[in-house]
Amino acid sequence: MTAPVRVLCVNSGSSSLKLAVYEDENGIASCDVEGIGLAEGRLGMRDATGRVVREERGRFSDARSALRAALDR
Numbered sequence: 001m002t003a004p005v006r007v008l009c010v011n012s013g014s015s016s017l018k019l020a021v022y023e024d025e026n027g028i029a030s031c032d033v034e035g036i037g038l039a040e041g042r043l044g045m046r047d048a049t050g051r052v053v054r055e056e057r058g059r060f061s062d063a064r065s066a067l068r069a070a071l072d073r
Helices: 063-072
Strands: 007-010 017-021 026-034 041-047 052-058
Touching: 007 063, 017 063, 026 063, 041 063
Parallel strands: none
Antiparallel strands: 007 017, 017 026, 026 041, 041 052
């Protein structure tokens, strides 16, 4: 039996960060961080069906802190 292949895709913009995890060809989770560098931002996570499983407000000073917050959750 072959182990599934998991891939993490990261798309970083000037004020947002999007992550998605795929297993083989299927998306299994995604995360968006918006408002990077602003006084208040938003982090949202979705499962494979697109259902929101977590949403929170916070301050993400730069792309590094946004990525750390997404990976920590």
